[in-house]
Amino acid sequence: MVGFTDTVAQANLDALISTYPYMALFTAVGTDAGTGFTEASFGAYARVNTTGLWAVASGSSPSTKANNAAINFPNSTTAGANIIGVGFYTLATGGVLGFWNYLGGYSWAPATFSSASPSLITLPGHGFANGDNVVMTSEIGSEGTTPPGFLTGLLTVAGVATDTFNVGVNSPNTGGIMLRKVVPQTVIVNTTIQFTTGQIILSLA
Numbered sequence: 001m002v003g004f005t006d007t008v009a010q011a012n013l014d015a016l017i018s019t020y021p022y023m024a025l026f027t028a029v030g031t032d033a034g035t036g037f038t039e040a041s042f043g044a045y046a047r048v049n050t051t052g053l054w055a056v057a058s059g060s061s062p063s064t065k066a067n068n069a070a071i072n073f074p075n076s077t078t079a080g081a082n083i084i085g086v087g088f089y090t091l092a093t094g095g096v097l098g099f100w101n102y103l104g105g106y107s108w109a110p111a112t113f114s115s116a117s118p119s120l121i122t123l124p125g126h127g128f129a130n131g132d133n134v135v136m137t138s139e140i141g142s143e144g145t146t147p148p149g150f151l152t153g154l155l156t157v158a159g160v161a162t163d164t165f166n167v168g169v170n171s172p173n174t175g176g177i178m179l180r181k182v183v184p185q186t187v188i189v190n191t192t193i194q195f196t197t198g199q200i201i202l203s204l205a
Contacts, residue, residue: 009204010057013065016202017054020088020098022047023071023200025193027081028153032139034097037087042080042187047092048073062205066198073193080187084154086200102135104183105201112143112176119147119171121179124163128181132157134167136179143176150177154184 004012024047030036039045050071057065087100111123128134134157136150149169159166185193 003205004063006060006063009063010059010065013057013063013202013204016099017050017065017088020090020096021049021051022089022092022095023050024087024089024097025073025083026085026087026100027083029085029100029102037097037100038081040080040083040187043077044074045076045080046074047089049092050088057202062203064204065202067195067200068197070197071195071200076187076189076191076193079189082184082186083193084182084184099202101202102180102182103185104181105199106181106183108137108178108180110176111179113147113150113171113174115171115174117170118159118166118168120159120164120166121177122164123179126163126165128157128160128165130158130160130165133182133184134179135182136177138177145173146175146177147171154182 025040026037027040028038048071050067053067053069053071055066055068057063083103085100085102087097089095089097109123111121114120133154135154138146138151147169155167155169157165157167187193
């Protein structure tokens, strides 16, 4: 596969956590410029230093690095907005965001959309259910003009069939888009947000 060799990819993943060890929770996400992210604000929330909680990076196309111990956030003393993503910073407060991703161990997949109201999205064997959440992006591959409504954050799946569904967005044209499922985490009072061993996986190819 074109890109980093396994040796370089694994070294970069190991260095990433050394440089950006503080894990944050996001209720809204921004852009790869590192701006526009909204961090969780439930009672007692604080970033977690994940140093020492990771296995050595391994594997090929892509190489991966996973947590080899549970990552526990402080027990919430208030309710809060749903968590939809995680990020890794240089510092416990402030600092620089080095990596982020949505919650849920799902990969991006290419799908097509129709000219319709609402647009019919085709992704063979998608496995989604009505009410699931997905996000879409044109950043990592798209075809044609993408309706702005596809790029507005979490979208709710409806009208599910084996290979198709919709998210309530109208499109005047056909095209292609990348999408993935997201699994938000609800924050209620006296809840501990925990990521079990192997639940957080960073990848690089």
